[in-house]
Amino acid sequence: xxxxxxxxxxxxxxxxxxxxxxxxxxxxxxxxxxxxxxxxxxxxxxxxxxxxxxxxxxxxxxxxxxxxxxxxxxxxxxxxxxxxxxxxxxxxxxxxxxxxxxxxxxxxxxxxxxxxxxxxxxxxxxxxxxxxxxxxxxxxxxxxxxxxxxxxxxxxxxxxxxxxxxxxxxxxxxxxxxxxxxxxxxxxxxxxxxxxxxxxxxxxxxxxxxxxxxxxxxxxxxxxxxxxxxxxxxxxxxxxxxxxxxxxxxxxxxxxxxxxxxxxxxxxxxxxxxxxxxxxxxxxxxxxxxxxxxxxxxxxxxxxxxxxxxxxxxxxxxxxxxxxxxxxxxxxxxxxxxxxxxxxxxxxxxxxxxxxxxxxxxxx
Amino acid sequence: xxxxxxxxxxxxxxxxxxxxxxxxxxxxxxxxxxxxxxxxxxxxxxxxxxxxxxxxxxxxxxxxxxxxxxxxxxxxxxxxxxxxxxxxxxxxxxxxxxxxx
Numbered sequence: 001x002x003x004x005x006x007x008x009x010x011x012x013x014x015x016x017x018x019x020x021x022x023x024x025x026x027x028x029x030x031x032x033x034x035x036x037x038x039x040x041x042x043x044x045x046x047x048x049x050x051x052x053x054x055x056x057x058x059x060x061x062x063x064x065x066x067x068x069x070x071x072x073x074x075x076x077x078x079x080x081x082x083x084x085x086x087x088x089x090x091x092x093x094x095x096x097x098x099x100x101x102x103x104x105x106x107x108x109x110x111x112x113x114x115x116x117x118x119x120x121x122x123x124x125x126x127x128x129x130x131x132x133x134x135x136x137x138x139x140x141x142x143x144x145x146x147x148x149x150x151x152x153x154x155x156x157x158x159x160x161x162x163x164x165x166x167x168x169x170x171x172x173x174x175x176x177x178x179x180x181x182x183x184x185x186x187x188x189x190x191x192x193x194x195x196x197x198x199x200x201x202x203x204x205x206x207x208x209x210x211x212x213x214x215x216x217x218x219x220x221x222x223x224x225x226x227x228x229x230x231x232x233x234x235x236x237x238x239x240x241x242x243x244x245x246x247x248x249x250x251x252x253x254x255x256x257x258x259x260x261x262x263x264x265x266x267x268x269x270x271x272x273x274x275x276x277x278x279x280x281x282x283x284x285x286x287x288x289x290x291x292x293x294x295x296x297x298x299x300x301x302x303x304x305x306x307x308x309x310x311x312x313x314x315x316x317x318x319x320x321x322x323x324x325x326x327x328x329x330x331x332x333x334x335x336x337x338x339x340x341x342x343x344x345x346x347x348x349x350x351x352x353x354x355x356x357x358x359x360x361x362x363x364x
Numbered sequence: 365x366x367x368x369x370x371x372x373x374x375x376x377x378x379x380x381x382x383x384x385x386x387x388x389x390x391x392x393x394x395x396x397x398x399x400x401x402x403x404x405x406x407x408x409x410x411x412x413x414x415x416x417x418x419x420x421x422x423x424x425x426x427x428x429x430x431x432x433x434x435x436x437x438x439x440x441x442x443x444x445x446x447x448x449x450x451x452x453x454x455x456x457x458x459x460x461x462x463x464x465x
Contacts, residue, residue: 035427035446036448046372046373060372118424118428119423119424119428121423128413128418129418129419130409130410130421130422131408131421132421132423133422133423133425134423134424136425136426137422137424137425137445140425140426140445141399141403141422142367143373145375145397145403146366146367146370146373146377147365147366147367147400147404148367171370171371171372172370173367216419217408217409217419217421
């Protein structure tokens with residue numbers, strides 16, 4: 001049995017920031033990372049981040065990931081176990097994990113779940129054909145392994161991920177046949193959209209995919225226009241010759257561990273799915289269990305990092321560390337989160353969190 | 365297909381090694397995932413579904429979705445999107461749910 005003050009499940013941007021924040025206040029921290037390296041999905045983010053200097057604005061995602069990993073490595077209070085998958089949280093607080101076929105037990109005083117999110121799928125005929133990828137998978141192949149997924153891509157979704165990954169595909173020499181978006185407006189930042197349009201790639205709003213086709217893998221896709229009630233307009237179909245269909249249609253919080261740990265969860269559309277109910281300092285309805293990052297509502301890596309810091313400070317403070325400084329640090333993190341959520345996309349998150357905190361409604 | 369030139373990234377690949385896909389000899393690089401090596405070789409169909417026998421490929425590439433399960437060195441249900449390639453590895457398409465030894 002491994003004893004530790006704070007156990008962090010997930011070594012992505014939220015988890016690593018939580019680790020640093022808690023360790024800086026004096027707590028001992030163990031981070032579990034199922035992948036071979038910590039850093040989460042930052043490793044494949046080649047675009048420059050927005051926000052303020054404190055959230056590493058101007059740096060590319062993978063560079064930020066490297067900075068966070070270095071910070072954790074330098075801190076003697078932090079231990080990171082890679083290739084380790086958390087399996088369950090038991091009633092007595094013991095957490096089990098698997099590493100290289102071995103079953104491990106850990107007894108933490110506090111747990112921070114920072115498991116992130118997984119990509120959403122949408123329904124259309126033949127959506128299971130090889131050649132249909134989540135946008136994150138395309139980024140992994142392309143930006144981590146240096147392999148392009150195909151020759152010609154249909155991108156579904158014109159939010160920031162759809163726009164950024166399209167641009168990255170173009171940088172890697174892949175042709176984008178079109179970016180389609182079901183809603184009447186482009187969801188992502190116009191600075192990204194303009195770069196793509198200037199390169200001659202059409203961004204078709206009020207468009208959807210009718211079907212994919214192909215024998216053993218994608219050979220093409222039929223798209224069409226949608227009316228104001230989001231219904232397909234017959235006669236507007238276009239046949240696109242593509243060998244890749246990339247889905248950038250959002251993410252779902254990876255809340256399995258929270259469900260299993262008996263945290264109360266609630267469905268909040270604005271936060272992209274079922275999310276654990278938590279207080280301002282990110283502690284869930286299960287005492288001593290905190291959440292941070294996409295698992296507590298899908299946002300961007302910038303806010304995941306600040307949430308991680310907030311959860312790390314709060315968990316350490318509750319163990320008696322940082323008396324005198326912790327409240328100030330918590331207030332600063334909360335102020336940064338408000339700042340990050342002040343834009344139109346952030347307002348949706350704020351609305352979702354308000355719904356989540358309203359204890360009057362039914363929970364599941 | 366592998367990217368050789370990129371405006372932002374430099375790909376530091378490991379040593380070139382040989383492995384086998386359904387008995388066919390292929391090349392890949394040490395340190396990359398089996399999925400990456402197969403994709404680079406143009407192999408996108410990784411198996412077929414149990415009941416409808418529909419082709420299956422990568423979807424998430426980070427170990428979440430289990431769309432890429434294959435038999436690796438005799439062990440079934442290996443998520444090849446996160447399993448690293450090793451020299452001499454025998455990667456095979458899986459029939460059904462696989463059998464544990």
